[in-house]
Amino acid sequence: MARSRKSQISLDATSYYHCISRCVRRAFLCGFDPFTQISYEHRRQWVEDRLLWLGEIFAIDICAYAVMTNHVHVVLHINPRQSEQWSVKDVILRWHRLYKGVPLSHRYLNGDCFSPAEEAALATLVEQWRETLTSISRFMAVLNEGIARRANREDQCTGRFWEGRFKSQALLDEKALMACMAYVDLNPIRAKIAETPDTSDHTSIQKRIKSIQENGRQPRELRPFVGHYQQDMPEGLPFPLKDYLELVDWTGRAMREDKPGFIAAEQPSILERIHLSDRQWHRLTRHFEKQFKCFAGQQSSFENIKNCFKLHRMPPNLLAG
Template sequence: MARSNRSEFVDPSDVQIFHAVSRTNRSWWFFGKDPISGNDLGYRKAWIEELLVRFAASFGIDLLSFSILSNHFHLMLRSRPDVVRTWDDSEVARRWLMICPVRKDDQGDPMPPSQPELDRIRNAPQKVTEIRRRLSDLSWWMRLLNQRIAQRANKEDGVKGHFFEERFTAVPLIDEESVLACSVYVDLNLIRACIAETVEMSDHTSAQRRAESVRPPEQPQQDTPTAASDDQSPNGAAPKPANQEKRADSFLSPINLHEATGAVGPQPNKAGGRCSDKGFLPMSEEHYLELLDWSARNLARGKPGQTPSDLPPILERLGLSPTVWLSLVANFGELFSTIAGRPEHIDSERTKQTGRRFYVPKQTRVLFGQAA
């Protein structure tokens, strides 16, 4: 079946959440160890993660979850045109020039734009308007991300031609159930594939980054007292407090929406590491990691440990039985190929251009019928 035109469900002017996937051409192992040749290209996963950190700091898009495997990667992205509208023309120009820099340093990283470079954008109203739209456009994020990866890999391999399949896939997530299930599906990719045994061992995933961030900080060793004062280092500079160390997940969207007490509105991030400080799930990071572990123990064959007898509270609140939940997490890609959500929610949606209903696979309707 031919893919739908992406404009039927993607609108950069709306706040939307998507599950995006890019696969290498012919599914070759360009990011891992080829089981036939033994050639190990796993170090390239770090390239992708570095780009995700850079894009999350500049685009008007929240990075919710990610996982990078040997021949494809998964992203959960939330477009934030509402945040982009809070940026003035200078900020729009600066962010675009950090994504598409005019100048780079010796390491190939973008250099801060000069005033003349900023002026070429901010003094051109039509260009500013177009760049504002691009900054919250999922297609521009994926286009530039894949372009950078392909160019670097092809240059290293000394080849030309397609690196990725012709199109990335993007599935909009339209309700709380699909957002939660998709995030867990993305974070448990390595465990489902039997590449990792635990969340903490799931390299190059948002789950690992979040687990690192909630881990209690190691206590610094007690040094021998010196003549320096308690609040200064020997060279006179104030020491950096341990709690101000940059978190491993600082480029990711926070988990907790703080529905009852959180601030309303765009909540743009002021530190510059991500688009906004707005969460995407009604639960804490700790509870989310507990749900990941609970799900992993049920999904991964041979994983040690006792399966908890109690259903996680979030699943009880959403009315999802263990059977339905585990099926969602294990088969999310097969259950939702065009749009993701409860069947009754999908039935109420219409395509943006032609107003047609979306197709819901029979297995998806049957699965949710079991929960009724």
């Protein structure tokens, strides 16, 4: 039996999730359609721009993304601590970037005086909005709805654009998180539409590389790499950026089996730290989406958090350990 989206997300278990949305039509979401001889390549930028824009509004960090010809991958991190720090005005301004709001919220921004009952009603409304702005379901709905409406206008048609709701996978541990991010970043290389990570257009790995080359720092739109977990460290991805870039480059070279490019004999040191062999790593980064269903990680990781999802049986295909 299919599980509801709400039952697949638990902050007590993990704050990292892999989401996939697929286009339902024969016509491409992006790219060139040989049947109609029409190019939809410009829609890739639509998706990337809207995705990064939503990352500025929601208390949700974007860890990785790839905009493909008929589907979109994104790895998200729910950040409730960020939303807790927002003032009432912050929440209202963010909400108004998405929706029109209500008379009470506009009056608040105008500095009007409120009665006690109005203040209570506004406080309740703001807390609802604060919670919604940490929702992956709402994040993906706003992303997909905006692209669908714009594509429908361009195609001069109506009807469903996406293949039902998005698919979600909970990333239960560091191994699952890193393998999933690399899987997403390397989608264009695996599909043989890009040669290297830095030429993989409309991916997070390309954005990270360009930002480092041009500005010498990580892009502000993406959740940063902060290195190994330790006390008093800033929030971010628990790997060094240099190690991750090296790992993605090494993996990408191995995926290009039709090319004679050199593949380093020694595996990157980051794999040794998380206790994965190169064979395990390549299997994960080639087949991550098929390898796991709703949950991705080690069996031991799932045992620690299975009560959060109200599950009693072990999901299939979890990693041993």
